[in-house]
Amino acid sequence: MSTKLDAYQEIRDAVRALCAEFPADYFRKIDEERGYPEAFVNALTKAGWLAALIPEEYGGSGLGLTEASVIMEEINRCGGNSGACHGQMYNMGTLLRHGSQQQKDYYLPKIASGELRLQSMAVTEPSTGTDTTKLKTTAVKKGNKYIINGQKVWISRVQHSDLMILLARTTPLADVKKKSEGMSIFVVDLRDAIGNGLTVQPILNMVNHETNELFFDNLEIPEENLIGEEGKGFRYILDGLNAERALIAAECIGDGYWFIDKVTKYVNERIVFGRPIGQNQGVQFPIAKAYINLEAANLMRLKACELFDAHLPCGTEANMAKMLAADASWEAANACLQFHGGFGFACEYDVERKFRETRLYQVAPISTNLILSYVAEHVLGLPRSF
Ligand SMILES: Cc1cc2nc3c(=O)[nH]c(=O)nc-3n(C[C@H](O)[C@H](O)[C@H](O)COP(=O)(O)OP(=O)(O)OC[C@H]3O[C@@H](n4cnc5c(N)ncnc54)[C@H](O)[C@@H]3O)c2cc1C
Numbered sequence: 008m009s010t011k012l013d014a015y016q017e018i019r020d021a022v023r024a025l026c027a028e029f030p031a032d033y034f035r036k037i038d039e040e041r042g043y044p045e046a047f048v049n050a051l052t053k054a055g056w057l058a059a060l061i062p063e064e065y066g067g068s069g070l071g072l073t074e075a076s077v078i079m080e081e082i083n084r085c086g087g088n089s090g091a092c093h094g095q096m097y098n099m100g101t102l103l104r105h106g107s108q109q110q111k112d113y114y115l116p117k118i119a120s121g122e123l124r125l126q127s128m129a130v131t132e133p134s135t136g137t138d139t140t141k142l143k144t145t146a147v148k149k150g151n152k153y154i155i156n157g158q159k160v161w162i163s164r165v166q167h168s169d170l171m172i173l174l175a176r177t178t179p180l181a182d183v184k185k186k187s188e189g190m191s192i193f194v195v196d197l198r199d200a201i202g203n204g205l206t207v208q209p210i211l212n213m214v215n216h217e218t219n220e221l222f223f224d225n226l227e228i229p230e231e232n233l234i235g236e237e238g239k240g241f242r243y244i245l246d247g248l249n250a251e252r253a254l255i256a257a258e259c260i261g262d263g264y265w266f267i268d269k270v271t272k273y274v275n276e277r278i279v280f281g282r283p284i285g286q287n288q289g290v291q292f293p294i295a296k297a298y299i300n301l302e303a304a305n306l307m308r309l310k311a312c313e314l315f316d317a318h319l320p321c322g323t324e325a326n327m328a329k330m331l332a333a334d335a336s337w338e339a340a341n342a343c344l345q346f347h348g349g350f351g352f353a354c355e356y357d358v359e360r361k362f363r364e365t366r367l368y369q370v371a372p373i374s375t376n377l378i379l380s381y382v383a384e385h386v387l388g389l390p391r392s393f
Contacts, residue, residue: 015073015074015077018074018077018078018081019077019081021054022056022077022078022081022082022085023081023085025050025051025054025056026081026082026085026086026087027085028050029044029046029047029050029087030086031086031357033046033047034047034086034087034088034357034360035354035355035357035360037215038215038354038360039354041211041215042215043091043166043167043217044087044088044091044092045167047087047091047092048091048092048095048167049121051082051092052092052095052121053121055067055068055119056078057092057095057096057121058118058119058120058121059074059075059078059096060072060075060096060097060099060100060103060250061099061103061115061118061119062103062115065103065111065112065115065116065119066115066116066119066120067115067119071312071315071316072250072253072254072312072315072316073309073312073313073316075096075097075250075254076253076254076256076257076308076312077257078096079093079096079254079255079257079258079261080257080258080260080261080264081261082258082261083258083259083260083261083262083265084260084261084262084264084265085261085265086265086357086361088364089254089258089261090163090214090216090258090364090367091164091167091216091217092126092164093251093254093255093258094125094126094127094128094163094164094168095118095124095125095126096254097247097250097251097254098125098126098127098128098172098247099114099115099118099125100246100247100250101128101172101192101234101243101244101246101247102114102115102118102125102194102234103115104243104246104247105192105234105235105243105246106234106235109231110194110231110234114170114194118170123169123170124167124168124169124170125168125169125170125171125172125194126163126164126165126167126168127162127163127164127165127168127170127171127172127197128162128171128172128174128244129159129162129171129172129173129174129195129221130142130159130174130244131159131160131161131162132144132157132158132159132160133158133159133160133220134158137373137374137377138393139174139241140180140186140187140190140241141180141186142157142174142175142176142190143157143158143176144156144157144158144159144173144174144175144176144223145157145175145176145177146173146175146176146177146191146193146228147177148177148230151229151230152227152228152229152230153177153193153227153228153229153230153232153233154225154226154227155173155175155193155195155204155205155223155225155226155227155228156223156224156225156226157175157223158220158221158222158223159173159220159221159223160210160220160221161210161218161219161220161371162218162219162220162221163216163217163218163219164217164218165197165207165217165219165221166207166209166217166219167217168197169196169197169198170194170195170196170197171194171195171197172192172193172194172195172234172244173192173193173194173195174190174191174192174240174241174244175190175191175192175193175240176189176190176191177189177190177191177237177238177240178238183238187241187242188238188239188241189238190238190240190241191233191234191237191238191239191240192233192234192235192240192243192244193228193232193233193234194232194234195226195228195232196228196232200226200228203226203227204223204224204225204226204227205221205222205223205224205226206221206222206224207219207220207221208220208221208222213363213366213367214363214364214366214367216367248325248372248373249311249315249321249322249325250315250325251372252311252325252326252328252329252372252373253308253311253312253315253321253325253328253329255329255332255333255368255372256304256307256308256311256325256328256329256331256332256333257308257312257332258368259304259329259332259333259335259336259365259368260301260304260305260308260332260335260336262336262339262340262361262364262365263297263301263304263332263335263336263339263340263365264301265361266297266336266339266340266342266343266358266361266365267294267297267298267301267339267343269343269356269357269358270294270339270342270343270346270347271285271294273346273347274290274291274294274346277348284346285346290346293338293341293342293345293346294339294342294346296338297335297338297339297341297342298339300331300334300335300338301332301335301336301339303331303335304328304331304332304334304335305332307324307327307328307331307332308328308331308332310324310328311324311325311327311328322381322385323381323382323385323386326373326378326381326382327378327382329368329373329378330375330378330379332368333365333368333369333375334369334375336365336368337365337366337368337369340358340361340362340365340366341362343358343361343362344358344359344362380392380393
C-alpha cells in the first residue's frame with residue numbers, strides 16, 4: 008500500500024479497533040434482517056469519526072478529506088458498509104460552505120455531536136434521473152415559507168436522519184437563461200416534515216441500503232431553511248460532489264482490499280486436484296490484475312483528496328478516482344466470488360453480501376457512463392453528447 012497513506016496508520020488502527028467490535032456476523036445479521044446498523048453508526052458518531060470534516064470551532068475534528076477517506080476505507084475494509092452512514096460525513100459540507108453564519112452556528116455543533124443526524128440528500132427524481140436540471144420538484148415562496156411539491160426517488164437514510172438537504176426548482180425552467188439556474192437548496196427538518204406534507208415510501212433493494220421514495224404534497228418549510236442564495240442551489244450541490252466522489256472511491260478501495268484479502272487466503276487454503284487452487288495461474292492472474300488496478304485507483308483517490316485539501320480544482324480527479332475504484336473493487340469482487348466456487352454464494356462467507364454492496368457504485372451516486380462523458384467533454388474537448 009502507498010507509503011503516503013501509512014501516515015494515517017494511527018487513524019487506521021483506531022477505526023479498525025472500533026470495527027472489531029462489530030464483526031462480520033453483526034453485518035450479516037443486519038443484512039439478513041434487512042435492518043440498519045444502528046449500534047455501529049452510534050459508536051462511530053460517539054467516537055467522533057463522522058464529524059471528521061467539521062471544523063474544530065463547530066465541535067468537529069477539522070480533519071482533511073484524505074483522513075476522512077481513510078476512515079471510510081477502513082470501515083469497508085473491515086467488512087462493514089460505510090453506505091449506512093457516509094451522508095453524515097459529507098452532507099454537512101453544503102451547510103459549511105454555503106450556509107449563513109446563523110445556520111452554521113445552529114446546525115454544525117449538533118451534527119458534530121450526533122444530536123442531529125444529517126444523513127440524507129434529495130436530488131434524484133423518478134422521471135428525470137441523471138438529467139438533474141429538468142427536475143420537477145418545486146419550491147414556491149409564500150409569505151415567510153416555501154411550499155414544496157413533487158417527488159424524489161432513491162433518497163437514502165431518511166428513516167435514520169433528522170435533517171435532509173433538498174434540491175428543488177424555485178424558478179421554472181422556461182424562465183431561466185441557463186438550465187442550471189433557478190434551483191435552490193433547503194435544509195428540511197424531517198421530524199416536522201414527515202406526516203405533514205412529506206410521505207416516505209421505503210424501497211426494498213438488492214443492497215439492503217436504507218433508501219426511499221419521497222412524496223411532497225404542499226410541504227411547508229420556513230424561509231430561513233434556504234441555504235445560500237435562491238437560484239444557485241445546483242452549483243452548491245455540485246460543489247459538494249467532489250468530496251462525495253472521493254470518499255466513495257475510498258470505500259470501494261476498502262471493499263477491494265477486503266475481497267483481495269479474503270480470496271487470497273481462501274485460494275491458498277482450498278485444495279482441489281491435490282494442490283491449492285491458488286497455485287494455478289488461471290486463478291492467480293485475475294486476482295493479481297484486480298490488485299494492480301486497485302493500487303492504481305488508490306493513487307488517483309489520494310491525488311483527488313490532496314487537491315481537495317489544498318483547495319485546488321479536483322472535479323476530474325474525484326470523478327476518475329470514483330470510476331477507477333468502483334471498477335477495481337468490482338473486478339476484485341468478481342474474482343473473489345469466482346474462486347470461492349459454490350461457497351461464494353453462501354451468506355456465511357460474506358462474499359455475496361459485499362459483492363452486492365460494491366456493485367452499487369457502478370451506478371450511484373453517479374453512473375460510470377456519466378463520468379466517461381464528463382472526461383470526454385470537459386477534459387478531452389470532445390463534442391457534448393447530451
Ligand atoms: C441504493 C441507491 C441509493 C441512492 N441514494 C441516493 C440519495 O441518497 N440521493 C439521491 O439524490 N440519489 C440517490 N440515488 C440515485 C442515484 O444517484 C441514481 O440512481 C444515479 O445517479 C443514476 O440515475 P438514474 O437511476 O435515474 O438512472 P438514469 O439517469 O435513468 O440512467 C440509467 C443508466 O443509463 C445510462 N445513461 C444515462 N444517461 C446517459 C448518457 N447521457 N450517456 C450514456 N449513458 C447514460 C447510465 O448507465 C445509467 O446508469 C441512489 C441510488 C441507489 C440505487
